[in-house]
Amino acid sequence: MAVPRVKRQKPERAAPRAVGLTREAVIAAALEEIDATGLPGFSIRGLARRLGVNPTVVVWHLGNRNMVLAEVVNAVQGDLVPARPPHQGWQDRLRQIFARSREAVRRHPNVAPLIGAEIVSNVRSDFRLAEALLEALAEAGFTGAALCRAYNATHAALVGFTTQELAQMPGEDLPGWQAGMREHLTRADPRTHPILARELPHLANRAFILRWQNGVEAPMDESFALYVDCFIAGLAAHALGTGIPAN
Known part of the structure; x- marks a missing residue:
């Protein structure tokens, strides 16, 4: 009589992680990789080489390339919303966020296209920024559908100037x-x-489409200040024009 064969349970594989490597360290290395090589050439394999690990370790910590990029954006934008000083008006609050956003991207200009044109980063978006913008706009008097429109315009303005100012330079024969x-x-x-x-x-070299350097070497500080002033003034005028108090 044949003895039934007993199936042996395969041991569960341990998670493919490097000893001492943290999620935060992987994100920091990804940002360093993009700073050094640019966004187009960024890959999980390249990041793994920088860390000295197998690519599966990166995937285990963060996920695929899209998830890594989302974490990088979150890291760059993580300090845009400081504690709000007492009695700070909504216009000054927006100016503060605009300025901090530009400075954050200036520290990591290779991330600018990702923030400005890649929706993939939304999966790890920090709600603090959205809440801060909505709070300021609600104080301006916007609500409901008008608040949504004002929020979209504000976020586009927040991203638009800086991503153009820090547009990528040609990689060949600069x-x-x-x-x-x-x-x-x-x-x-x-x-x-x-x-x-x-x-x-x-x-020459101070205006969009008429320059040969981007904002890393030729910053547009005065133009940015005018841009922010005009945008906020437009928000206030729109609020007043629709019967909504601007302050």
Whole structure:
């Protein structure tokens, strides 16, 4: 009589993690990798090489590439909303958040496209930023559907200027590209583009589409200040125009 074979239970595999490696360390290394190599070339394998581990260790800690990028955005934006000082008005609160957002991206300019154009980061979004913007706009008087529209406009404004200011520089033959851009501007014909040709000394390398450096080397501080002032003034005027108190 045959003796029935007993199936042996396979031992459960241990989680593929490196000793002492933390989730926070993986996120920090991912940000360092993007700072060093840029967003297009970022990969789980490259991050694993930086950490000296197998790629499965990175996936175990954070998940796939999308999840890693979401964590990176969350890390960059983690300090945008400080404790609110007493009696700080909604306009000053927005100015504070705008300024901190720009400074955060200036410290990590290679992340700018991810913040401005990748919806993948939403999966790990920090609700503190959303709440702070909504709080300021609610104090301005927006509510309901109007609050949603004002929030969308504010978030777009928060991201828009900075991502353009810190747009990625060409990765191939940068000196040659910059020289070509400077030469291209000299060809502005005063007969067909009179204002551009006349004002070029004030515009060259200081204005969008007329520059050969991004905001890392040629920051647009005064333009950013005007941008924020105009946007907040527009919010206040809109609130007043719809019968909503602006203060």
